[in-house]
Amino acid sequence: MRRRAASWFSGHLGRRGPFLVFMGIGKVCFGASFIFEPPAITQGLGMLTRWAPIHCWAWVWIVCGAATFSSAWLKFxxxxxxxxxxxxxxxxxxxxxxxxxxxxxYPRGLWLFSWYITSHCGVIWCASRVPPDAGTPRTLGQAAEGRPG
Structure with missing residues (x-):
């Protein structure tokens, strides 16, 4: 049974799908945490809550996470x-x-800015650049362009 599920996922997700699945699940869980266990509003989050309450921002995480998860099954x-x-x-x-x-x-905000941009956005942007045939035996160890195959 496990093999069938793994086979189905690997056959339907493609190269970038598993990344999108895990990112989507993570974002939904992070958003849900703000609904089920709302944090005390810190100075950094206080800027966000000037525009909308924290539960609205939680739903941004949840909706974007669901869209990310759903995109895993789309073609490259x-x-x-x-x-x-x-x-x-x-x-x-x-x-x-x-x-x-x-x-x-919120002086710590500059550190958090750096962390979110590198550990979240940077990783997402790097993963978005993975070509559809990356890591296949045909392309392993070769640059995507300019090298004879």
């Missing part, structure tokens, strides 16, 4: 929207924390 090229939706919530968080740090309201 069409799955790009999954990477866009995966980038939206952490980009909002990053720039909000960064702005709070620049204003001096």
């Amino acid at each position: 090229g069409r799955d790009g929207w999954g990477f866009v939706s995966a980038s939206i919530p952490p980009a909002f968080w990053a720039f909000t924390y960064g702005w709070a740090g620049i204003l001096g309201d």
Whole structure:
């Protein structure tokens, strides 16, 4: 049974699908955590909550996570929207924390900006650049362009 499930997933997800599945699940869980266990509003999150309550931002994470998860089953090229939706919530968080740090309201915000941009957005953007045939025996160890095959 496990083999059948693994075979089905590997046959339907493609190269970038598993990444989108895990990113989507993670974003949904992170958003749900703000609904089920809302945090005390810190200075960094306070900037976000000026525009909308925390439960609205939680739903941004959940909706974007669902879109990311759903994009895992799309063909290469069409799955790009999954990477866009995966980038939206952490980009909002990053720039909000960064702005709070620049204003001096939350000095730690500059560190959090760096963390969100590199550990979240940067990883998502790098994964979005993986070509459909990356790591196949035909292309292993070769640059995508300019090398004879």
